[in-house]
Amino acid sequence: MREYRYGRIKPSEITDQQVWLKRRQLIKAGMAAGAGLLLGGANGPAMAAIAGPGNNRKISLSGESVYGRTLVPTEYEHITTYNNFYELGYGKEAPAENAAALKTRPWSIKVSGECNKPGIMDIEDILKLDQEERIYRFRCVEAWAMVVPWVGFSLGRFLKRFGPTSRAKFVEFETLYDPEHLPGQKRTVLDWPYREGLRIDEAMHPLAFMATGLYGEVLPGQNGAPLRLVVPWKYGFKSIKSIVSICFVEKQPLNSWNATAANEYGFYANVNPKVPHPRWSQERHRVLGKGVFGGKEDTLLFNGYAEEVASLYSGMDLRKYF
Numbered sequence: 019m020r021e022y023r024y025g026r027i028k029p030s031e032i033t034d035q036q037v038w039l040k041r042r043q044l045i046k047a048g049m050a051a052g053a054g055l056l057l058g059g060a061n062g063p064a065m066a067a068i069a070g071p072g073n074n075r076k077i078s079l080s081g082e083s084v085y086g087r088t089l090v091p092t093e094y095e096h097i098t099t100y101n102n103f104y105e106l107g108y109g110k111e112a113p114a115e116n117a118a119a120l121k122t123r124p125w126s127i128k129v130s131g132e133c134n135k136p137g138i139m140d141i142e143d144i145l146k147l148d149q150e151e152r153i154y155r156f157r158c159v160e161a162w163a164m165v166v167p168w169v170g171f172s173l174g175r176f177l178k179r180f181g182p183t184s185r186a187k188f189v190e191f192e193t194l195y196d197p198e199h200l201p202g203q204k205r206t207v208l209d210w211p212y213r214e215g216l217r218i219d220e221a222m223h224p225l226a227f228m229a230t231g232l233y234g235e236v237l238p239g240q241n242g243a244p245l246r247l248v249v250p251w252k253y254g255f256k257s258i259k260s261i262v263s264i265c266f267v268e269k270q271p272l273n274s275w276n277a278t279a280a281n282e283y284g285f286y287a288n289v290n291p292k293v294p295h296p297r298w299s300q301e302r303h304r305v306l307g308k309g310v311f312g313g314k315e316d317t318l319l320f321n322g323y324a325e326e327v328a329s330l331y332s333g334m335d336l337r338k339y340f
């Protein structure tokens with residue numbers, strides 16, 4: 019099993035003792051239940067997910083990622099109450115407070131553009147795809163990080179279903195536009211709908227995935243229900259929430275933050291301690307749940323996944339393509 023490179027941090031430094039102990043028990047139980055699965059891959063028996071608080075519907079898992087199994091998840095409460103989701107408001111607590119405004123049924127995703135099999139997929143069918151538990155250190159944008167036991171599936175595998183053509187050089191994602199219900203869209207802070215993009219090779223990389231849940235349960239609205247992107251080696255703003263459209267395109271698409279403040283947010287958004295944000299250093303970050311001044315740690319290039327993803331950017335000046 020693979021060790022995550024933040025393994026040198028003591029689990030007890032990331033979360034409180036009680037949660038840590040509970041997690042140890044769950045890992046033991048999970049290992050017993052899933053021993054065959056680790057060898058057998060996604061065809062093995064269903065995994066026991068890291069248990070959530072039971073707020074939302076459970077998702078049945080078919081496998082687990084090899085990444086991050088030694089990481090201790092940030093508490094559910096922190097992951098779900100300290101969010102950026104401008105459609106649901108502008109403070110960190112606002113998305114949780116306004117989550118009910120986001121209606122996630124009916125919901126479908128339109129896939130279009132440079133592909134042979136464009137189509138519309140209903141979220142209920144998407145939820146029936148093979149879902150794995152994937153634990154990553156997730157790096158947010160203003161120098162904080164958290165460890166999230168996501169539930170989701172490979173983005174690349176999903177995209178291949180639609181037969182991208184050789185002209186599909188990038189993938190563009192869009193969030194729901196519904197100003198009547200989403201309070202944040204009544205203001206023009208961003209040019210709605212929220213948009214993001216990946217280069218096709220980034221999108222096809224096995225680390226990139228679509229999340230439909232966390233802590234074994236369907237995603238809460240504030241975390242981007244019913245479907246959001248997670249790109250573990252990039253800053254959080256790449257992780258577009260509540261996606262309704264995916265389009266294969268030939269030219270590099272605009273992403274919302276780049277369109278709003280190009281000097282602060284680029285297209286690539288790779289976690290890079292050597293490239294400061296114009297208003298703050300990116301050399302260190304704080305771990306959510308450890309207080310404002312606690313839990314600081316060094317930020318690693320590509321969020322610690324250099325071995326896996328650095329080759330995607332070989333020969334590129336990462337100061338220019340930030």
Ligand code: MTE
Pocket residue numbers: 100101102103104105158159160193212240241242253254255256257258259260
């Ligand atoms: N997606 C949409 N649609 N709207 C947003 O405002 N904020 C982004 C990203 N995805 C955002 C979004 C930013 S800036 C961050 S840091 C992450 O979501 C935060 O994800 P989290 O709240 O699950 O931690």
